[in-house]
Amino acid sequence: MAIFDRLVDWFGDAMERRDIVRDFNSSSRKAWDEGFPFMLKAQITMGDSANKHQFSKWQSGFRILTRGGQTMDREKCSMVAMIILSNQALVRKLIRCGFDTIEIYGDGGQGYSAGLRQLLLD
Amino acid sequence: MTDTASTDTLAIVLTDSTSGPQNDSLRTSVLAENGSVSENSSNWIPYAVGIGILILVGAAVAAMAYRVAQKRQDEKRREENVFDEVFDDVNNADKAKVLLKELKTKLHPDRFVSSDTAVMEAAQKIFQELNESKYSFSELQRIKEKAVDQGLISE
Numbered sequence: 001m002a003i004f005d006r007l008v009d010w011f012g013d014a015m016e017r018r019d020i021v022r023d024f025n026s027s028s029r030k031a032w033d034e035g036f037p038f039m040l041k042a043q044i045t046m047g048d049s050a051n052k053h054q055f056s057k058w059q060s061g062f063r064i065l066t067r068g069g070q071t072m073d074r075e076k077c078s079m080v081a082m083i084i085l086s087n088q089a090l091v092r093k094l095i096r097c098g099f100d101t102i103e104i105y106g107d108g109g110q111g112y113s114a115g116l117r118q119l120l121l122d
Numbered sequence: 123m124t125d126t127a128s129t130d131t132l133a134i135v136l137t138d139s140t141s142g143p144q145n146d147s148l149r150t151s152v153l154a155e156n157g158s159v160s161e162n163s164s165n166w167i168p169y170a171v172g173i174g175i176l177i178l179v180g181a182a183v184a185a186m187a188y189r190v191a192q193k194r195q196d197e198k199r200r201e202e203n204v205f206d207e208v209f210d211d212v213n214n215a216d217k218a219k220v221l222l223k224e225l226k227t228k229l230h231p232d233r234f235v236s237s238d239t240a241v242m243e244a245a246q247k248i249f250q251e252l253n254e255s256k257y258s259f260s261e262l263q264r265i266k267e268k269a270v271d272q273g274l275i276s277e
Contacts, residue, residue: 004186011190019194027205036213079257083211086257090204 017044017057017097024064032069038076039068047101051115057098064104072106080104081112085119207260214259221262225252228275244272 024042032039047061064080066072072080081104085091094102095116105111211218229252234245248269255261269275
């Protein structure tokens with residue numbers, strides 16, 4: 001039954017990662033409907049191997065892209081990144097689920113990328 | 123029953139005659155010289171075994187999926203969507219800047235130098251929390267309430 005439990009855990013982890021992306025996209029749609037200036041979308045990417053930690057999965061990047069609304073320049077990308085990263089509970093959850101890199105890209109490919117592990121406050 | 127014997131094998135032809143000649147079903151057994159019997163009509167056994175295995179595997183996958191779904195449901199009930207707060211904070215980024223400036227002025231540790239040690243330590247701790255949560259309007263509001271409760275600032 002240990003193999004069965006492991007399989008259940010593996011499926012559970014994979015679905016939890018998809019849940020995080022789905023929760024983000026759902027909040028983004030709700031925020032846009034309520035007047036948020038940017039329409040953002042999250043997706044899972046390969047990440048950056050330089051940011052690897054012991055919980056990193058194969059696809060360890062959490063990428064946020066702008067899909068519409070106002071122009072999102074690098075400064076605004078940094079602001080969104082700082083707000084996400086100041087939420088320590090969220091950073092810990094992302095690390096636990098196997099993400100090690102957060103990427104936020106706006107219009108014209110400008111963006112911000114950071115390793116999650118370095119941003120944990122002890 | 124009709125018996126037909128050859129030099130090497132003894133063939134026994136069995137006829138099921140209970141339902142009349144037109145509904146007879148014919149079963150043929152070949153009795154080999156060494157006495158072993160093989161049945162040509164038992165080809166269904168491998169298929170039955172295969173279907174049984176498929177059913178078992180399907181049941182195992184279904185049980186796994188059900189357990190995973192139960193686990194997810196339990197966790198969802200416990201957790202809120204953290205991203206709602208993140209989007210609120212992004213929306214309120216300008217208000218957060220104003221509130222941060224106000225709190226940094228009111229809660230700077232230098233303002234509590236002449237107070238007792240406990241008050242000074244509380245002020246330092248809160249100021250540190252301010253620096254950690256400077257982008258989050260909801261967190262800054264919470265810190266302000268905490269400072270008011272501790273008597274460090276008035277509303």
